[in-house]
Amino acid sequence: MVFNDYADSNHHKSALIEMGKIKFIAFEGVAGAGKSTQIENVRNYLDSRGKSCFVTKAFEDDRRRNTEAFFNTLQYTNDNAKTFIFQALHCVQYQEVIENYNRFDYILADRWRDTFFAYHKFFGELSTLEPAILDVFDHLAFRDLYADLTFFFDISPEVAQKRYKQREDGRGDMIKTDDIAFFETTINFYRNLTKEKKWIRIDCNGTVEYVTAQIIKEMERIERDI
Ligand SMILES: Nc1ncnc2c1ncn2[C@@H]1O[C@H](COP(=O)(O)OP(=O)(O)OP(=O)(O)O)[C@@H](O)[C@H]1O
Numbered sequence: 252m253v254f255n256d257y258a259d260s261n262h263h264k265s266a267l268i269e270m271g272k273i274k275f276i277a278f279e280g281v282a283g284a285g286k287s288t289q290i291e292n293v294r295n296y297l298d299s300r301g302k303s304c305f306v307t308k309a310f311e312d313d314r315r316r317n318t319e320a321f322f323n324t325l326q327y328t329n330d331n332a333k334t335f336i337f338q339a340l341h342c343v344q345y346q347e348v349i350e351n352y353n354r355f356d357y358i359l360a361d362r363w364r365d366t367f368f369a370y371h372k373f374f375g376e377l378s379t380l381e382p383a384i385l386d387v388f389d390h391l392a393f394r395d396l397y398a399d400l401t402f403f404f405d406i407s408p409e410v411a412q413k414r415y416k417q418r419e420d421g422r423g424d425m426i427k428t429d430d431i432a433f434f435e436t437t438i439n440f441y442r443n444l445t446k447e448k449k450w451i452r453i454d455c456n457g458t459v460e461y462v463t464a465q466i467i468k469e470m471e472r473i474e475r476d477i
């Protein structure tokens with residue numbers, strides 16, 4: 252059986268993979284790695300095969316704009332305030348996935364529960380506290396819902412930083428773009444997690460088409476295998 256190779260198997264054995272089907276795919280990786288771009292391409296690919304997709308995004312589009320605006324109106328903020336707000340966004344993500352789970356063939360998540368650890372295990376006040384506190388936050392938001400399959404978008408810190416800087420689309424981004432250490436730390440966290448959880452690594456340094464081809468090849472291979 253192959254299900255342990257793809258699900259977040261340290262915690263969870265995906266019931267769907269046991270039944271021979273992938274339904275819930277998460278896309279994780281540092282800011283600028285290309286997750287949004289690729290999710291759109293995967294959605295088009297599935298659409299062309301007559302499969303419906305529900306896309307859930309932790310922190311994009313209106314949610315991103317409104318969250319940024321909200322931060323700006325607060326006048327005062329600190330790391331914990333930001334954490335609560337991001338986990339509120341993740342609670343919403345959980346809720347919308349639950350509600351749409353049976354209505355679509357696939358759920359595509361632009362970030363899922365490990366994003367919380369990527370951002371809060373090494374940065375901010377939570378990183379200095381008892382690690383179990385992070386688990387509590389994680390479970391409050393995501394309960395027991397794990398992806399069947401997670402793609403890790405691996406990229407060199409310099410390329411991610413360059414793409415992130417280039418995007419300059421007025422999103423009011425919160426990362427200091429001259430801070431290469433942020434990109435390095437986050438990418439290394441994901442690289443270690445990928446080995447531990449046997450996620451699928453995608454090399455995202457190349458062109459959009461090259462990255463899409465890898466993802467589709469892996470999806471087809473895994474669906475053939477299970
Ligand atoms: N393979 C690629 N080659 C060159 N540029 C790319 C590639 N993939 C994405 N980009 C560009 O890099 C920028 C970041 O891509 P995208 O928004 O998809 O990343 P992301 O991982 O979703 O980022 P974030 O987590 O910050 O939302 C965009 O301007 C996008 O057009």
Ligand SMILES: Cc1cn([C@H]2C[C@H](O)[C@@H](COP(=O)(O)O)O2)c(=O)[nH]c1=O
Binds near residue numbers: 338
């Ligand atoms: C989802 C999420 C985001 N953040 C913070 C960390 C960075 O400052 C930005 C980057 O978000 P992006 O989607 O990668 O561009 O948002 C956070 O602190 N916690 C989160 O869960």
